[in-house]
Amino acid sequence: MADQQTTQDTDKRRLSTREAAERLGVKPETVYAYVSRGQLTSHREPGGRGSTFDPKEVDALARRGGRREPSGSGGELTFRTGITLIDRDHCYFRGVDSAELAAHHGYEEVAEWLWTGELRRGIRFTAPQDALTAARRAVQALPAHSGQMDQLRAALIAAAAADPLRFDLSEDAVLDTARSLIPTLVDALPQQAPGPPATGPLASRLWSRLTPEPADAPSLRVLDAALVLLIDHDLASSTLAVRVAASARAHPYAIVSAGFGALDGALHGAASGLAHRLLLEVLDRGSAAAVVADHLRAGRRVPGLGHLLYPGEDPRARALFALLEDVPQAGPALRAAREVITTTARHTELHANVDLALAVLTVAAGMPAEAGETVFALARTTGWIAHALEEYAEPPLRMRPSGQYTGPRPPRPLP
Template identity: 70%
Template sequence: MRDPEPSPSLAERRLTTRETAELLGVKPETVYAYVSRGQLSSHRVPGGRGSTFDTAEVTALARRNKRESAGSQHTGGELSVRTRVTLIEADRYYFRGIDATELALRHSYEEVAEWLWTGRMEPGVEFRAPAASVAVARRAVDALPEHTGPTDRLRVAAIAAAAADPLRFDLSEDAVLGTARTLIPTLVAALPPARRGHRDTGPLARRLWARLTGRDADAVSLRVLDTALALLVDHDLAASTLAVRVAASARAHAYAAVSAGLGVLEGPLHGAAGGLAHRTLLDQGDAAPVIAEALRAGRRVPGLGHRLYTGEDPRARVLFSLLEEVPDAAPALAAARDIVATAARHTPLHANVDLALAVFTASSGMPATASETIFAVARTAGWIAHALEEYQERPLRMRPSGHYVGPRPPQPLP
């Protein structure tokens, strides 16, 4: 089907509301909705009652809407959105066409984040936070109750950092990238350190380590943490990433978009899943009863299975390989292998990244919530990448129509 084209007579003059609606294939009310969103400009005819519209502007919008309907559609009952960030296929995943596991093994988290944002590799890049932003975020986080979870702390830190940034509504690419490079280290710096006397120096992974455990950082464990951050930086349109794109579609600033992602991340089926696997490893004696009980109750076995991979999660495979070099990880690795082997006798599920993170956090003296913190800090970079994409799209396109199934009107007043 060809793109909609106005007739020669229409191209020579401005369009009426009715003609604009016909060319766009919408109702007249929708035309005025486009005007209110800034997608169309209208002019009232002097002495007339209706508005008129520029023919070229309407035609361009019609073409853009057609492209959007081809790129954002429901396939098999699921929303599909064009993206150049991450591809997942055949039990592997890629960042801008490059194998993500290879990137994570060869580059730091900050370098992988830059690649995701710009398509350029910046060797040796480190993210640093402005002192003023850190001070505001720390004061806000310190005011929270002691039992506050990590995602709540990060969300409060993001909101505080936003309040301290008067230029946060600048959605240009350079401005959003500047926000990203300072927001991520601000989130880390705002978290309370696990022990006193820590100095915020070195790569981001070292600074984050000091927020997760009181143990001294060794080179092997820091490499595992940095690799985990790089592996988790993005994973296509996960639930939290979709929330970020919805916020960005409404032109929320980058801090607000990240806050939307953090809100979704707290669910037990997303960012908190690693904590459940951590507790399973610590509580486990014999794996068989634990797995049997979960299967009997129809619950997921923590750390097993992933809807996008038929085999082992490639992120788990990389982390398990690195954890072999961590001496303190041996007991947790053995427990994880027991869970996987026992489950294999009952269900075709493989280890996922949550189980690998659980082995790392449990063997590093970290709390069960540590994997949630790692996940959130890592994924912030991916959220920014998706927000950057969405800012280039038509505003408010992430607005599905409701399928009403309630009682048909008119109904009597209650």
């Protein structure tokens, strides 16, 4: 009887973050990631020092297969990569802090360095005329309601069709393709600002495709830094798709197409669009508390907060927020973002991620909600090419997991 009473008391007592992590077999930061994705509900008592969790909800998640951390010796597929390391709230590209790279170098310089190890100051990527003409025609043929990601996909397919040598997977050929493909994608997008097409660095050309608002130096600096910071993030789902395609020796255009496919969803590339709409609603209603309350009441996660790989603030967000301080027109959106962070912190321990910082830029510059996804996709194309180059050097078709069949046992009668 005493043992039964003890068990009942344990079931009623809420779990600490550490206890919840132990039941799930994950790290404490992973527990917060489950909260950010709406898979767990956390609660903080007034004056309490940390979040608590319902043991029944934790156990239910564990039964559903709450993901366990890899054991290090188990059969999970791992990739040797020299591109990105995420460690202790920092993101490093080839051992260099990505925030430092963004502070001192432009997107094209960092892309070239990431691919070749050579830093070429002032390098500019240019689109070959044949590919650009084909890409622009493909974009113009799309329905009027097509979004920018539709336009990028059409431009990508057209550029591939215009390149008869796309199946050359030698390193020099792949690098030449990468240097021409990225500007082709940017320059194929319809220009939003009146006047002649923008020239100069890729960030300047992209700005005129994202908003009709004139570009000032601080705003361009934020956009260029965002492109650098979003170049890669270890084996995100889109990067994994890219490596699978590269393992099958798909050409670089198909590699990027695989990345675009995995990027298409609210949980990956399109997440900044949700944060963009959140900030617009906060600005419209004049209060983050009401907007956050609506999300919590509906059981929805608050966009722009929390990240599986960072227990603290996303370092990419931290870098962009610092640069946004120098953009006068970003003031209202920046204050709205900070109010969202502080309001949500009363209920759960979540920090800003890069999607929220990117949303501040897109809202402040009068860009559409989809603009953040466009920036993400173009930036990440550089990382995808870097991963493809690594995978091309590995044995082909090495990723062939076995399915665990759960259907009816054969033989079965013919239907």
